[in-house]
Amino acid sequence: RSASNERAGRRSRPAERAGRAPAPRLAAATPPPAFARLGQAAATFSAGAAPTSRATRRSAREDGRRDASTAGSPLTRTVVRVLEVVPTRLRIALAALVGLGLLLGAATVVQTVRRRRLERQRRRLIADVGVLQSALLPEIPEHIGGARVTAAYRPAEGLAAGGDFYDAFELPGGRTAVLVGDISGHGRDVVPLTALARYNLRAYLEAGLTPRATLHVAANVLAPHIGDRQVTIAAAIFDPGMGRLTYACAGHGPPLLLGTDATPVTACSSPPIGAGAPTGRRQTTIALAPGATACFHTDGLDEVPVASGRLGREGVAEELRAVGPEGDSAELLARIVRRSEHQPDDMAACIITALPGGADRWCLRLEELEVDAETLNSGWAERFLLACGVGRPHLGTALLEAREIVARDGTAVIEVRVGEALAEVRVAAPPAVMLPIERRPAGSSAAAEAG
Known part of the structure; x- marks a missing residue:
């Protein structure tokens, strides 16, 4: 029966195909556009959220490194290849060190620029201080009375005005007066005291007082104004008509002499003004014939450091002999500066040389x-x-x-x-x-x- 049914079915299928048309198929339903976009978003999300394996991520990183190592300059490729073998933690530490180095380098540049600017300002201020100090020092003519006079001043190293001063002027009778002094200390507080001392001393000499009396009166006048400071002074008057030089010192050394065999006595020298003891008690008069030279200077010349210690009075005398009677005070200071290592104190010097035509008959001291x-x-x-x-x-x-x-x-x-x-x-x-x-x-x- 099953066999006959199968044969009957085969016979009936061609007839059906020939006799009637096949049944129409139903078309697929088309979703609305909104649902279509929602589906696409879901598919994209599903594709992006799909987990990737560790091997896939490692392969992607290697591909990126390979692309970076093959691109750029040779130096870039070398750096990338080196970094490939460096662990991540060490790589982070190296990056931090590089950043710190950049910060330190930038700070160094800033400090260098600032230091150079401050150095320029310091030099300008030192020059201004020197100009201010020089403004308080008078311009000395080459010939005063019967003498040739030169004076020079050099400030100390550093940003501070000093207390050294000098003056030279003519007195009645063709005489020449010389003042050299030093007020202890540095700074702007010393500048007005320097002017006060110089103008007072000059006024006393112009009024006719002797050098010793000038120091005696000045000590009483200046003591209330200088406080705890001390003032060393050398006051001198050269008389070309008599061929003699009269001077008095308060805390100052005697002048250095050239062209004369006079040897001044320094015993019982007067102390500086402000030392708490009477001053203006000593005075010396020596012969200064035409061509002879006397050099008054402050202790800044004696105390400059040299290779053997301090230059000292003998060293200054040696430099004065090298300068000679025709030299000037500026040349003397320049020689001392070249010989010294540095100048911790300001220096002032005044050289007086008797001109020809003066008397040479004075033979006493x-x-x-x-x-x-x-x-x-x-x-x-x-x-x-x-x-x-x-x-x-x-x-x-x-x-x-x-x-x-x-x-x-x-x-x-x-x-x-x-x-x-x-x-x-x-x-x-x-x-x-x-x-x-x-x-x-x-x-x-x-x-x-x-x-």
Whole structure:
């Protein structure tokens, strides 16, 4: 039966195909556009969210490195290949170190630029300070009275004005006055004190006081203004008509001399102004014939450091001899600067040379000392007389006379005249310090008042 049914089915299928048309198929339903876009988004999300294997990610990284290693310059490819073998943590540490190096380099550049700017400002300020200090120092003509005078000043290293000063001017009778001084300390507070000291000293010399009296009066005037500072001064007057140089020092060394065999006595020298002791007690007069030279300078020249220590007074004298009578103070300072290692203190020098035509007949050396009871009791007066070459018989007589005058007047002046013969001693009462006043005729004063 099954076989007959199968045969019957085969016979009927062609007939069906031939007799009727096949049944129409149903068309697929077309979704709306909104649903289509939603489906596409879901498919994209499913594709992106599909997890990738570790091997796939490693392969992608290797492909990226390979592309980077094959692109760019040879240096870039070399760096990339090196970094491929560096662990990630070490790579991060190296990047941090590189960043830190860049920051330090930038900071170094900024500091270098700032340091150079500050150095330029420092140099300008030092130049301004030097100009300010030089403005307080007068311009010295080459010839003053019967002498050739040169003066020079050099500030110390560093940003601070110094207290060194000098002055030279003409006095009546063709005489030449010289001032050299030093106020302790540096800075702007010293500048007005420098001007105060110089103008006061100049006024006293122009008024007719001797160098010793000038220092004595200046000590009383300047002491209330300088506070705890000290002032060293050398005041001198050169008289070409007599061929002699009279000077007094307060805390200052005697002048260096060329062309003369005079040897000043430094025993019982006066202390600086402000040292708490009376000053202006010593005065020396020496011969300064035409062509002879005297150099007054501050301690900044003596104290410059050299290879063997300090230059010292002998070193300055050596440089003065190298400069010679025809040299000037600026050349002397320049030689000392070249010889020294640095200049910790400011320097001032004034050289005076007697011009031809002056007198050369002066052959004495006068040494003066004003003494009081304390000076006599301490033995200072005796040391002074011995240093001047006074013998014992004359020494005792001079001290006895000095004690009598001191008991009566408070102080006495011992004057020793040293010449070719034995030293001669004179003791007298101190002269009254009086500033000369210009006197007018009686009629002129009355007429002035009436007018």
